[in-house]
Amino acid sequence: MADPSSFASPEQFNIKHIYLKLNVDFNSREISASTSLTVRCLQDSLSALVLDTKDLTIKQVWVNGKEASFTLGKTHSFKGTPLEITLPCPLTRGQEVIVEICSVTSPRSSALQWLKPEQTAGKIHPYLFSQCQATHCRSIIPCQDTPSVKFTYYCQVSVPKKLMALMSAVEDGDLLDTQDSNRKIYHFKQNVPIPSYLIALVVGALEGRKIGPRTTIWTEKELLEQSVYEMAETEKMLKCAEDLVGPYVWGKYDLLVLPPSFPYGGMENPCLTFITPTVLAGDRSLVSVTAHEISHSWTGNLVTNHTWEHFWLNEGHTVYLERRIDGLLYGEEFRQFKALGGWKELQNAVNTFGSSNPLTNLVPNLHEVDVDAAFSSVPYEKGFALLFYLEQLLGGPEIFLGFLKSYIQVFAFKSATTEEWKKYLYTYFKDKVDILDKVDWNGWMHTPGMPPVQPQYDMTLANACIALSKKWVQAKESDLSSFKAEDLKDLSSHQLIELLTLLLLEEPLPVSHVKRMQEVYNLNEIKNSEIRFRWLRLCIRAKWEEVITLALQMAVEQGRMKFTRPLYRDLYNFDKAREQAVNTFLQNRKSMHPVTEMLLAKDLHIS
Numbered sequence: 070m071a072d073p074s075s076f077a078s079p080e081q082f083n084i085k086h087i088y089l090k091l092n093v094d095f096n097s098r099e100i101s102a103s104t105s106l107t108v109r110c111l112q113d114s115l116s117a118l119v120l121d122t123k124d125l126t127i128k129q130v131w132v133n134g135k136e137a138s139f140t141l142g143k144t145h146s147f148k149g150t151p152l153e154i155t156l157p158c159p160l161t162r163g164q165e166v167i168v169e170i171c172s173v174t175s176p177r178s179s180a181l182q183w184l185k186p187e188q189t190a191g192k193i194h195p196y197l198f199s200q201c202q203a204t205h206c207r208s209i210i211p212c213q214d215t216p217s218v219k220f221t222y223y224c225q226v227s228v229p230k231k232l233m234a235l236m237s238a239v240e241d242g243d244l245l246d247t248q249d250s251n252r253k254i255y256h257f258k259q260n261v262p263i264p265s266y267l268i269a270l271v272v273g274a275l276e277g278r279k280i281g282p283r284t285t286i287w288t289e290k291e292l293l294e295q296s297v298y299e300m301a302e303t304e305k306m307l308k309c310a311e312d313l314v315g316p317y318v319w320g321k322y323d324l325l326v327l328p329p330s331f332p333y334g335g336m337e338n339p340c341l342t343f344i345t346p347t348v349l350a351g352d353r354s355l356v357s358v359t360a361h362e363i364s365h366s367w368t369g370n371l372v373t374n375h376t377w378e379h380f381w382l383n384e385g386h387t388v389y390l391e392r393r394i395d396g397l398l399y400g401e402e403f404r405q406f407k408a409l410g411g412w413k414e415l416q417n418a419v420n421t422f423g424s425s426n427p428l429t430n431l432v433p434n435l436h437e438v439d440v441d442a443a444f445s446s447v448p449y450e451k452g453f454a455l456l457f458y459l460e461q462l463l464g465g466p467e468i469f470l471g472f473l474k475s476y477i478q479v480f481a482f483k484s485a486t487t488e489e490w491k492k493y494l495y496t497y498f499k500d501k502v503d504i505l506d507k508v509d510w511n512g513w514m515h516t517p518g519m520p521p522v523q524p525q526y527d528m529t530l531a532n533a534c535i536a537l538s539k540k541w542v543q544a545k546e547s548d549l550s551s552f553k554a555e556d557l558k559d560l561s562s563h564q565l566i567e568l569l570t571l572l573l574l575e576e577p578l579p580v581s582h583v584k585r586m587q588e589v590y591n592l593n594e595i596k597n598s599e600i601r602f603r604w605l606r607l608c609i610r611a612k613w614e615e616v617i618t619l620a621l622q623m624a625v626e627q628g629r630m631k632f633t634r635p636l637y638r639d640l641y642n643f644d645k646a647r648e649q650a651v652n653t654f655l656q657n658r659k660s661m662h663p664v665t666e667m668l669l670a671k672d673l674h675i676s
């Protein structure tokens with residue numbers, strides 16, 4: 070089936086290898102690229118190739134060294150512009166050609182954020198990072214920008230010599246640029262076939278520190294010590310993941326801690342996971358994001374969703390593995406507690422989208438849908454809930470892990486659809502078909518809103534959070550004096566996050582309650598981003614005016630969309646804060662990440 074988010078036609082031909090030469094120019098904010106595609110023809114006669122591009126200037130095209138003519142088709146509002154290359158002579162099935170394309174990106178490329186020195190920690194050098202997932206690789210190079218096509222790549226990147234370049238690949242040496250002594254050229258090779266969304270690039274004043282046998286952590290020197298401390302358990306997590314699902318095939322597992330504008334918690338770029346600095350809590354309490362990205366080395370990067378409609382295969386399985394690692398490191402009760410937290414997160418996402426919104430389907434129809442606008446916790450948490458439910462139905466964690474390990478082995482290096490996943494589930498559990506037939510598959514996969522069945526959860530760690538949240542919800546003004554600092558003394562930071570999550574699912578609290586909460590718990594002082602984010606939302610929804618400045622501050626000083634978008638949305642819905650929120654966005658939009666800027670403009674109903 071075709072990929073509704075791409076113009077490419079992978080049934081006609083596949084890219085098998087990409088040889089890239091990139092030149093990064095911070096003055097013009099452009100990347101000049103020479104892209105050599107090794108293309109294998111899959112049908113008897115092929116006279117033209119169609120590739121995805123977005124905001125690219127195409128300079129020249131050659132096929133097997135001979136100049137070829139090309140045309141750019143009609144530009145789509147978010148899918149970009151198809152590039153059609155006329156082949157000098159028709160190709161036959163099994164034939165391979167090298168297609169070379171010279172192109173230049175736009176300063177507004179949706180895959181790239183160009184940072185001025187003042188937007189970095191060091192304040193001296195500029196910085197560039199990419200985020201290709203889901204459909205932005207096409208705004209860096211022409212390609213088949215669909216996750217059903219996998220290819221190896223080799224790349225050489227020319228950058229200013231004071232800066233360092235890293236990619237989602239293994240380094241293969243670096244040298245001074247012979248054409249320009251002010252520049253260096255870094256070489257990279259990725260020998261494991263990957264989909265286009267896993268191509269990644271970062272250029273900046275980076276320093277590295279080895280923290281494990283296969284892990285170096287990279288960041289600006291100002292963040293290095295803190296990052297080294299926070300990520301110290303990375304090798305332990307890698308070993309847990311290998312015990313669960315088999316060998317790690319990517320060679321190294323490096324980490325990059327980015328500037329605060331990075332739009333996601335993490336991105337599973339192979340060999341070099343990108344991580345937001347908002348996980349640097351100082352107590353290693355938010356490193357489950359690393360467990361998540363590590364898990365993607367199997368589910369997502371080895372077994373890949375065939376199109377973005379099957380994104381839950383990437384994310385649901387990865388959240389499941391992430392929480393199995395949580396269980397191995399911190400105990401089964403903690404895994405159960407995180408699982409229940411995920412159900413609440415799903416409830417929150419369904420409330421935000423609306424329970425009849427088709428984007429809350431586990432497998433949504435993405436025809437003419439901008440995947441960035443469709444993104445939410447649903448594929449993560451509804452996907453996880455389905456797997457957690459099946460684990461309980463089919464005989465427990467060890468039995469279900471057997472399926473997961475086998476599914477990964479059967480589909481490794483391939484891309485899968487939900488139908489193929491389900492067929493394999495039935496094949497693997499051939500002696501439990503009667504149980505599987507009881508599952509309401511249509512309710513779970515093709516119906517909006519909350520799932521038809523809720524799994525069971527061990528409540529040991531959740532009970533304290535539920536009790537305290539109930540007490541706040543039911544408290545009358547006269548009861549407020551009964552709350553005291555000791556209420557929190559036995560709660561972990563995870564339980565405090567859960568307490569705030571539960572309160573956010575209720576009707577807004579009266580402003581008297583949040584003022585009392587600040588008085589006894591002093592939550593304004595807490596820096597932990599997951600706590601701070603929920604606390605500020607709670608206050609804005611309670612219409613506490615004095616918190617508007619703090620909420621705007623968090624919305625601006627970091628750009629992780631999980632935080633920034635709800636904060637701006639809540640401020641917009643608070644009549645006394647709306648104008649300030651809109652003005653703050655308008656002042657900052659030019660220096661924001663392009664996808665964050667686009668989505669916030671929609672959230673704030675600004676063109």
Ligand SMILES: CCCCC/C=C\C[C@@H](O)/C=C/C=C/C=C\[C@@H](O)CCCC(=O)O
Nearest residue numbers: 202203333334335377380440441443444631
């Ligand atoms: C089911 C329909 C939607 C499919 C959309 C696919 C990718 C969306 C595109 O925006 C890319 C998303 C990339 C996410 C990367 C990392 C996430 O795991 C982070 C989760 C949120 C956070 O923790 O900040």
Ligand SMILES: [Zn+2]
Nearest residue numbers: 361365384387
């Ligand atoms: Zn993920």
